[in-house]
Amino acid sequence: MNGWRKQIVDQIPYSHHSAILLKDVDNLLSDEDIILFLQEKNISLVQVDDRAEFRRIYEDNLNNEKGKWIYRVTGNKEFTFPFDMLQQGYYVELNIHDIMPSFSAQIIRQLDSEVLDALYAVSPQQQGSLSNKDTCNFILKRIYKLAYDLVETVEEWMNLLIQIHDSRYPLAPILKDYIKKTIERKGISKERLLLIESKGIFYQYLQGQWEEFVKQIINNDLSVKDGYLDTDTYHKEHFMHSEQIHRAIQHLFIEGRLQAVEIDIERNIPLCAQNGVKQRSYNPLKDIEFLVDKVISKLSIERKHNKEWIEIIDTYSQIKDLQLHYNTEKETVDSLTSQIEAQFKEWILTDYKALAGLSPYIKPAMVHHILPHLQLKDEKKQALIIMDGMSFIQWKQIKRTLESNFTFEEYGVFAWVPTITEISRMSIFQATIPRLQESIKEEKAWKQFWNKESISDMHITFENILAQGGFDSKELSALEKSNNKKAAIILRNIDKLTHGAIQGLEGMYAEIDVWLKTNYLQDLLSHLKESGYSTYITSDHGNKESVGIGKVKQGSLVETKGERARIYSDLVFRDDAAAQYSSVKWPNYGFSDDQHFLVAESGEAFVTKGQHIVSHGGISIEEVIVPFIKVY
Numbered sequence: 071m072n073g074w075r076k077q078i079v080d081q082i083p084y085s086h087h088s089a090i091l092l093k094d095v096d097n098l099l100s101d102e103d104i105i106l107f108l109q110e111k112n113i114s115l116v117q118v119d120d121r122a123e124f125r126r127i128y129e130d131n132l133n134n135e136k137g138k139w140i141y142r143v144t145g146n147k148e149f150t151f152p153f154d155m156l157q158q159g160y161y162v163e164l165n166i167h168d169i170m171p172s173f174s175a176q177i178i179r180q181l182d183s184e185v186l187d188a189l190y191a192v193s194p195q196q197q198g199s200l201s202n203k204d205t206c207n208f209i210l211k212r213i214y215k216l217a218y219d220l221v222e223t224v225e226e227w228m229n230l231l232i233q234i235h236d237s238r239y240p241l242a243p244i245l246k247d248y249i250k251k252t253i254e255r256k257g258i259s260k261e262r263l264l265l266i267e268s269k270g271i272f273y274q275y276l277q278g279q280w281e282e283f284v285k286q287i288i289n290n291d292l293s294v295k296d297g298y299l300d301t302d303t304y305h306k307e308h309f310m311h312s313e314q315i316h317r318a319i320q321h322l323f324i325e326g327r328l329q330a331v332e333i334d335i336e337r338n339i340p341l342c343a344q345n346g347v348k349q350r351s352y353n354p355l356k357d358i359e360f361l362v363d364k365v366i367s368k369l370s371i372e373r374k375h376n377k378e379w380i381e382i383i384d385t386y387s388q389i390k391d392l393q394l395h396y397n398t399e400k401e402t403v404d405s406l407t408s409q410i411e412a413q414f415k416e417w418i419l420t421d422y423k424a425l426a427g428l429s430p431y432i433k434p435a436m437v438h439h440i441l442p443h444l445q446l447k448d449e450k451k452q453a454l455i456i457m458d459g460m461s462f463i464q465w466k467q468i469k470r471t472l473e474s475n476f477t478f479e480e481y482g483v484f485a486w487v488p489t490i491t492e493i494s495r496m497s498i499f500q501a502t503i504p505r506l507q508e509s510i511k512e513e514k515a516w517k518q519f520w521n522k523e524s525i526s527d528m529h530i531t532f533e534n535i536l537a538q539g540g541f542d543s544k545e546l547s548a549l550e551k552s553n554n555k556k557a558a559i560i561l562r563n564i565d566k567l568t569h570g571a572i573q574g575l576e577g578m579y580a581e582i583d584v585w586l587k588t589n590y591l592q593d594l595l596s597h598l599k600e601s602g603y604s605t606y607i608t609s610d611h612g613n614k615e616s617v618g619i620g621k622v623k624q625g626s627l628v629e630t631k632g633e634r635a636r637i638y639s640d641l642v643f644r645d646d647a648a649a650q651y652s653s654v655k656w657p658n659y660g661f662s663d664d665q666h667f668l669v670a671e672s673g674e675a676f677v678t679k680g681q682h683i684v685s686h687g688g689i690s691i692e693e694v695i696v697p698f699i700k701v702y
Contacts, residue, residue: 071107074169074190078104082162084113088138089131089159091151096166096179097144100429102375106421113138115427118149119442120522127506128155144429172196174205180242181209182432184377188213188239206248214239218249225309227258228276232318235269238381270477270702273327276319280346283310284331316342324357325364326388326466329473354392358399361389362406369413376425376435379414380482383695386410387462394467394579411672414691415654418487422694423659425484426503434698436484438497440608441519449604453548453557455594456498458491459565459686461612463575464582465697471586476595477702482695485611487656488635488667489686489693491565495610499558503660516558529555536562537585541593549597557603561591568613571684575615578684595701609696613686616670618677622647633675635687638666651676654689 071079078098082090092099099105105115118124118141131139141159143149151161167175170186170193178189192212200208210216214237221227234241234249246266254263265272309315322328323345330348339347345357368374368382386406393403430439431446444452460468462482469478485494486504493504499515500507508515513532520530531548543549548557563585564578571578598605616634624647630637635656638644644666648655652674656667669688670676677683686693 071103074186075101075104075107077169078164079107081164081168082140083160084108084111084138084140087160089128089155090138090140091155091159091161092140092142093149093161093163094142094144095146095164096175097429097431098164098166098169099140099142099427100144100431101183102421102424102428105424105427108140109423111138112136113140115139116141117427117429118143121149123506125152144431172198173200173208174202177202177205177209177242177244180244182240182242185209185213185239185242203248206245210245210249214241214245216249218252221253221258222256223309224258224262225312225315227253227256227262228309228315229318231265231272232315234266235272236322238377241266268477268479268702270479270700273322274473274477276322277328279310280319280328281331283308284333284347313340313342316346320345321360324360324388325385326391326469329470354396354398358389358392358402361385361392362402365389365406365410369409374413374417375421376428376484379417379691380695382410383462383482383691384480386691387466390463390575391466391470394463394576397576407673411690414694415672415689418689418694419654419657422484422487423657426660433481434483436497437486437494437608437610437696438501438503440483440498440606440698441501444606445519445523447604451555451557451601451603453559453598453603453605455605455607456495456558456560457564457607457609458495458560458562459568459611459613460609460696461692462695462697463612463692464564464578465609465699467579467582468586468591472592472595475592476599479700479702481698483608483698485609485694485696486660487689487694488632488637488669489611489688490630490632490635491610495560498608498610505660505662512560513558516556520556525555529553531556532558534560534562536566537590537594538588539590540588541590541597543593543597546594546597548603549601552601557598559594564609564613568684568686572682574682575684599701605701607697607699607701611686612690612693612696613684614673614688614690614692615682615684616673616675618679618681618683619652619670619674620676620679622651622676631676632687633677633683633685634670634693636668636676638668639664641666644668656689 084090099115108115114137116127116139124141128141131137165175166179170178170190172193181189189209196208210218216230216233218230221230250263250266265275319328320342323330328346330346332348336349336351365382365385368378371378389403389406393399425435428435430442434440434443444454486497496507496512496515497504499512501519516532517527517530531551531554533546533548548554548559564582567578567581595605614634622636624643628636628638628643636647644655647653647668652671654669654671656669658665658667672688672690675683675685
């Protein structure tokens with residue numbers, strides 16, 4: 071432990087106190103490395119939001135002499151720890167200003183941990199205290215390397231936006247506002263200034279501009295001469311005439327951020343525009359090779375965090391989508407899959423346990439963070455669509471059919487392991503780790519969560535649907551009740567197709583394609599948008615194509631007999647099965663001590679030897695990391 075993290079940890083007297091009451095004003099403990107360090111010291115981090123629940127957890131832990139606990143209140147919320155707890159425990163308050171006093175706390179408290187790492191490394195070079203303005207300038211110039219103050223034209227503004235939205239460091243809202251105030255003096259329109267706010271909306275804008283460019287320049291043969299675009303007849307002041315812009319966005323087409331435009335006849339397209347134009351002779355080989363290299367580059371990072379794994383599954387899913395769509399390069403993709411799964415298994419067995427302790431306030435890290443994250447949004451009506459069993463791979467296929475009508479902000483969240491519906495989906499609705507969950511139905515849990523926010527049942531709806539045939543808005547109470555505020559909609563289609571996928575992922579791909587042609591999902595999203603909902607799409611777990619290694623014959627000795635996961639109440643029986651079959655003894659992170667788990671290795675299942683299935687329950691990256699999407 072070093073850097074700013076060491077300064078944080080040094081303020082927590084964990085060696086001398088078993089209960090620490092901590093006010094984390096700037097959310098500093100929401101860091102994987104800090105949480106893992108505390109866990110290695112047998113210290114559990116408990117997020118405090120509800121006083122009654124906090125009291126219950128605190129008193130339960132008083133009787134446990136083995137562990138130590140940090141009870142954390144995040145942000146500047148009004149919360150006073152009870153007097154008796156303050157007498158028994160030790161109170162600490164953490165503040166970002168104590169870590170980097172040279173910079174404005176108002177600015178740097180909005181930065182994520184990776185940006186803080188970079189800022190801390192250069193902070194000794196700054197003597198004296200900086201104002202808000204100077205702190206913004208320092209961060210944008212030294213950390214993000216953005217020459218925002220040199221922007222004079224629309225083309226330069228678009229290049230800057232590409233750089234911002236393509237950065238691995240997210241730009242904090244306060245930094246976006248600072249850039250906008252600087253750029254608005256340069257005469258850039260308000261519409262274009264707002265493109266800094268959302269990556270999805272910016273890419274949608276670029277998509278429209280590119281389609282217009284292709285239509286006017288390429289499809290109309292205006293013309294392409296000797297591999298160069300003749301743009302004399304196109305408005306020179308339009309930023310899309312720039313080859314620099316073309317080069318800057320080419321990888322976005324390969325990665326699926328932008329969609330290539332199909333053209334009517336074969337043409338000699340210049341290199342700087344080739345990826346944005348799809349001709350009849352298109353071969354995905356080069357695109358797959360580009361994406362494979364990108365994943366391998368990510369895999370070479372020695373110390374990976376959850377953010378890197380989300381980036382890996384996002385790119386890998388684009389590769390799989392190309393492979394399934396064009397039925398090509400299976401051996402290349404299978405080889406990459408093996409590399410990913412080997413490293414992901416190593417990571418998940420050591421670092422996954424830290425994720426539950428991360429804060430949901432900036433974005434959710436795990437599925438049980440989703441509702442607390444939505445709770446923080448200033449949105450009058452919210453709809454959460456849970457696509458049961460949807461992996462990132464299926465999302466890529468679904469997204470392609472929807473993106474002409476909608477814009478998406480895409481993130482990834484981690485499911486609970488074992489990745490089965492009754493565990494991971496219940497974690498979404500109860501918004502807590504499995505060990506603290508009640509034995510109630512999903513609908514009741516959904517309503518209870520929002521009841522705590524003073525929203526009555528009359529303003530809350532819950533649907534669990536197998537969406538067949540055309541969409542009918544009258545079948546959804548969320549759309550029939552004009553006064554509704556919170557809508558949960560579970561669509562079971564993908565999970566249903568998963569368990570019937572006798573032709574593997576290729577068969578599932580074809581079946582999903584058939585379902586998408588009914589336009590059910592598109593019509594549902596349109597109606598929710600028209601009804602004023604802010605809509606989110608997520609999944610409870612993904613799925614994995616696997617081959618049977620043989621059925622585990624233990625009869626009633628096992629509580630849950632999943633195809634890729636088995637749950638035991640007796641450790642001896644779990645270990646007996648583990649000794650006989652290729653498997654992983656999964657630690658019961660987040661569960662009570664009387665539950666024990668056995669999960670299949672990647673690509674294997676506890677079914678008849680040699681049988682091919684698509685299932686879930688295990689620890690493969692395709693099962694564990696699922697999409698979390700904001701729909702516009």
